[in-house]
Amino acid sequence: MPILTIAAKDLRLLLRDARSAVILFVTPLVLILVLGLALGEGFGEKPDERLRVSIVNLDRGLPEQAPFPEKPWSEVVIDDLSATQDIRLEIISDRASAEKLIAKNRRAAVLVFEEDFSARMHRCSFLNQGGAVNPFGRDGVRMDKLGAALLRDPTQPVSASVIEQVTQVTLLRVVIPWMIGKAFQRVGDEKFMELVAERLSTSTVPPKVIEELDPVVLDVLDALVADEKFQKLMTDKFGRLPAQVIKGQMPGFRAVVDVALKDPEIARRVGKKVLFGKVLTPAVRKEIGPTVKTGVGDLFSDYNFEASRWTDLVKSEAREGNTANRDEYRDAAGSGPLSRGALRYQFLVPSYTVMFAFFLVLSVGWLFVAERKHGTLMRLRAAPLTRGEILLGKLLPCLVVSLLQGAFLLIAGRVIFGMTWGHRPELLLPLVASTSFAAVGLAVLVASVARTETQVAVYGTLLVLVLGGVSGSLMPRDLMPEQMKTASLVTPHAWALDAYNQLLTVPEPNITVVLTACGVLCAFGAAFTALAWWRMDLE
Structure with missing residues (x-):
């Protein structure tokens, strides 16, 4: 078939061209190696302000x-x-x-x-x-x-x-809160009050306390004298007449006690004979403890001092x-002198695979210029071949080279740099093929426009670098502003990179995103090819 003959001839020319081999196979590997060694551990990670x-x-x-x-x-x-x-x-x-x-x-x-x-x-x-x-x-x-x-x-x-x-x-x-809760639970409990009583067991009662106890003592005397059972006990002990006498003298005795307890000298001597610990009897401690705890809680009602958690403490x-x-923790730095397995290679390899797929523009452009210079295109035009057959014959070898380039870089990324192919490696095949089709279409379009090697170098290099920068091939797309991300979708590179990101960095890739990207890339390739067919000058 004439188409296969043209394709075989162009394939031999492309494979013999040393410039094509360097640009398409060696250069991306060198760049990935240099950037992989130069970039830090965080390259490729999504920005996180936390x-x-x-x-x-x-x-x-x-x-x-x-x-x-x-x-x-x-x-x-x-x-x-x-x-x-x-x-x-x-x-x-x-x-x-x-x-x-x-x-x-x-x-x-x-x-x-x-x-x-x-x-x-x-x-x-x-x-x-x-x-x-x-x-x-x-x-x-x-x-x-x-x-x-x-x-x-x-x-x-x-x-x-x-x-x-x-x-x-x-x-x-x-x-x-844990320490406060433990301490507050001890306030007023039996052991705590025993500890207080023990600490006060050798302490005497100060004179001021004796004076302040005066009303209590007097109230106790009044209550005793007025109690009928106490009066009976007095009568049984001393007889009716002495008991009546004692009762009659109680107001005077009460007054003497009142004066005595208010006398500092007497209060000091009496206090030395009374130990503070004896005042805190078990019954007193039992009554005072819970009351103290409740009182502290009521005084600081905005807090729950018995809590063990901060939120419970402050309510x-x-x-x-x-x-x-x-x-x-996942080691994203890789191992060995090449940092094999580093996360950054999951971004670098597909980025430069996509970018250098479009460097095919230069190789195809130079091939077309050489054929124009030697008159090969004119002889093809004179042959009994249609424009479509000639274009298809030119497309096929470029597509083969592009597929070889994509497969080579992905395999080299796995073998040399330790990158992984994700959880759905079989989907890489249609992605590489659709990316290659888009790249070949653009390459043939540029070749149909450029007339000299200088034009190929200028048009091709400028176009590839600008598209690479706009699309996110030169930097992770996650680092780009949202408006730029949206604008970059006018390039085939961006669609390919989004699909690679799904397959190589997302644990559960979104298949719809991948297949949509493949479809858009094929549409780019078809559009570029149609423009090349319309614009191609075989003279």
Whole structure:
């Protein structure tokens, strides 16, 4: 067939052209290699304005189930951190990985919960008892007291300080209500009142207290004298007449007691004979304790001092942990001298595969110019061939070369740079084919317009670079403004890049987006080819 003969001849010319091999196969590999080594770990990641807090959780939890909390204390802290929408948590599996990230300046700070964090946290208390942990110091919470540590990168002091302050605020929100709740529950209970009585057991009653007890003593005397049963006891003890005499003398005795208790010298001597601890009898302690607790609660009615959570303490809406704000650490830097497997290669390889697919414009343009110069096109025009057959004969070898280029770069990306082909690698075949068709159509269109090698170089290079910049081939499309993203869809590159992004970076790719992009690319290729057929000059 004449079409296949033309295609075979052009394919031999394209494959023998050293410039085409360098441009289409070697140059993109070199650029991917250089940029892969030069760009940082964050290249290709979607912009995220949230503060990243990296955590290593080694906490073993409490040895037995406790009424509160229902989970390890480290999880309580993590829940509080994740409840803030402006914070993104990154969970790192082990301390060695965290120390490696700090050493390589890839993280400003990493929060580490040691194995005994829950045990230490559970012992935090304002009460000075055996085994109690006091976590507070001059600068806030002393993490070492809680079995926590903040690994810091000395080269990033500002970022590390921000992470430290965020951690401090969260720890305060967790520790303070727990300690206040434990302390307030002790206020007024039996053991607490026993402790108070014990501390006062050797203390004598001050004279001022004796004076203030005067009304109480007098009220007791009045109540006793007026009580019928007490009068009967007096009669049984002393007889009717002495009992009547004593009762008659009670007003005078009451007055003497009143004067005596108000006398500082007498009150001082009496107070030395009375111990304060004896005043706090078990019955008194039992009555006073709950009353004191209730009174304090009523006085500070805006707070619930028996709470264990910050939101309960301040009586506000609960802060629920947000699992959407947590991510498992994934090494995006790759390994080895080439940083194989780095996330950036998932963007660099398809970006330059798409961009250099359209560099076929130069190779095809030079081929057309050479054929015009040697009169090959004129001889084809004289042959019994239609314009469509000639155009198709020119398209097929270009399409084969473009398909080889796309397959070569994707395979090289996997073998050399360690990139993955995603969860649906079979869909890469129609995407490469439709991208190649669009690129070949544009290449033939430019070749039909350019008359000299200089025109090919100028038109082709300018067109390819401008389209590459506008479409997002030279930078991740996620970093482009929304208006620019929309405007870039006038280029075939943008549709191809969106489809590659779905297949190579999204865990569950949207097949509709991929197939739509393939259809649009085929439409671009058909439009370019139609314009080339209309514009092609074979003279």
